[in-house]
Amino acid sequence: MTFAARMARLGTESAFEVLARARALERAGRQIVHLEIGEPDFDTPANIRDAAKKALDNGYTHYGPSAGLPETRKAVAEYISKTRGVTVLPEETLIVPGGKPIIFFTILALIDAGDEVIYPNPGFPIYESVINFAGGVPVPIPLREESGFGFDLTLFERRVSPRTRLIIINSPQNPTGGVLDLGQLERIAALAAARGIPVLADEIYRQFLYEGEFASILSLPGMRERTILLDGFSKSYAMTGWRLGYGVMPVPLAEQVTRLMVNSASCTASFVQLAGLAALQGDQTPVARMVAEFKRRRDLLVDGLNRLPGVRCARPRGAFYVFPSITGTGRPSAEVAERLLAEAGVAALSGTAFGAHGEGYLRFSYASSLERIREGLDRLGRFLATRP
Numbered sequence: 001m002t003f004a005a006r007m008a009r010l011g012t013e014s015a016f017e018v019l020a021r022a023r024a025l026e027r028a029g030r031q032i033v034h035l036e037i038g039e040p041d042f043d044t045p046a047n048i049r050d051a052a053k054k055a056l057d058n059g060y061t062h063y064g065p066s067a068g069l070p071e072t073r074k075a076v077a078e079y080i081s082k083t084r085g086v087t088v089l090p091e092e093t094l095i096v097p098g099g100k101p102i103i104f105f106t107i108l109a110l111i112d113a114g115d116e117v118i119y120p121n122p123g124f125p126i127y128e129s130v131i132n133f134a135g136g137v138p139v140p141i142p143l144r145e146e147s148g149f150g151f152d153l154t155l156f157e158r159r160v161s162p163r164t165r166l167i168i169i170n171s172p173q174n175p176t177g178g179v180l181d182l183g184q185l186e187r188i189a190a191l192a193a194a195r196g197i198p199v200l201a202d203e204i205y206r207q208f209l210y211e212g213e214f215a216s217i218l219s220l221p222g223m224r225e226r227t228i229l230l231d232g233f234s235k236s237y238a239m240t241g242w243r244l245g246y247g248v249m250p251v252p253l254a255e256q257v258t259r260l261m262v263n264s265a266s267c268t269a270s271f272v273q274l275a276g277l278a279a280l281q282g283d284q285t286p287v288a289r290m291v292a293e294f295k296r297r298r299d300l301l302v303d304g305l306n307r308l309p310g311v312r313c314a315r316p317r318g319a320f321y322v323f324p325s326i327t328g329t330g331r332p333s334a335e336v337a338e339r340l341l342a343e344a345g346v347a348a349l350s351g352t353a354f355g356a357h358g359e360g361y362l363r364f365s366y367a368s369s370l371e372r373i374r375e376g377l378d379r380l381g382r383f384l385a386t387r388p
């Protein structure tokens with residue numbers, strides 16, 4: 001079988017590969033500390049599970065509209081209006097199976113061969129992968145530890161060109177945990193608005209903010225008509241396996257993305273959408289409890305990492321990842337990640353899984369209990385103390 005040339009341009013997400021390798025080691029009898037995958041280890045709250053069961057019993061088992069059920073679109077529009085401080089209409093809202101399809105569909109709908117797309121590096125690997133897949137030209141903006149992993153704005157302003165067709169931002173950020181503050185967003189918005197460039201704002205970690213106020217580019221002047229906002233249920237409501245996310249975007253783009261849905265998934269599972277509706281409208285204390293626990297884990301992990309030789313770890317303000325520098329070990333990131341798993345039984349990701357600018361770093365997800373994090377730190381300490 002010969003494959004289409006475009007397949008050679010499609011990347012991957014290493015977290016899933018490392019998880020598979022870790023699981024294989026477990027099947028062979030090893031005990032692994034999982035600090036690789038970005039999914040909350042909490043159960044989906046009971047009110048959400050109950051809403052899904054009720055929806056199944058009430059016959060929500062059929063095809064629904066490709067853009068999403070009207071009641072769920074309305075609930076998302078109200079939720080975004082409330083949390084982002086701008087009025088969003090249901091027709092600007094699309095319900096899709098997870099946050100990822102918004103990335104895939106937006107890039108397919110906007111990017112032709114040779115079009116430039118600005119995106120963060122290190123960043124969620126799917127951005128670069130899909131830009132390449134669509135034939136676009138990835139234009140990375142390095143995120144640097146010295147500046148709290150914010151956008152290098154001087155470089156950003158230099159890299160925006162007449163061929164820039166899309167700017168991707170992500171805050172709070174995967175893999176660094178960095179957060180774009182209002183001042184940074186204002187500078188990005190000013191340039192995007194002046195040049196008429198759409199911005200894909202990936203806000204999937206919005207709820208995981210431990211200090212400061214969340215700011216959305218959607219609410220800045222001139223951005224209402226050019227922002228594609230990505231958010232979803234996977235992280236905030238511990239619903240990774242349900243596959244439910246959404247985008248908010250100008251109606252003409254929403255129509256194009258709906259056609260991509262018709263041509264691919266047809267629609268998002270109807271009973272799952274009713275579970276999402278219950279999540280948005282129901283009790284939010286499980287989210288607050290989960291976020292408080294994540295903050296305790298972050299502090300344990302950051303403090304523990306900073307006690308290890310050759311490791312330096314900034315205290316990230318958001319998401320549930322830390323991105324420590326390991327240049328002090330004198331080893332490349334990929335080798336350290338590989339050996340950590342094989343020799344110490346700690347699954348983590350090489351910073352380079354998130355782009356070339358991730359060299360010198362590892363990513364640990366703290367979506368794991370305090371006890372497992374402590375065990376991971378002990379193993380890491382022994383590994384660093386005894387490695388040749």
Ligand code: PLP
Nearest residue numbers: 038098099100124174232234245
């Ligand atoms: N955006 C970012 C930055 C992510 O880290 C992830 C998941 O890891 C997603 C989007 C996709 O989320 P989902 O599982 O809802 O597709």
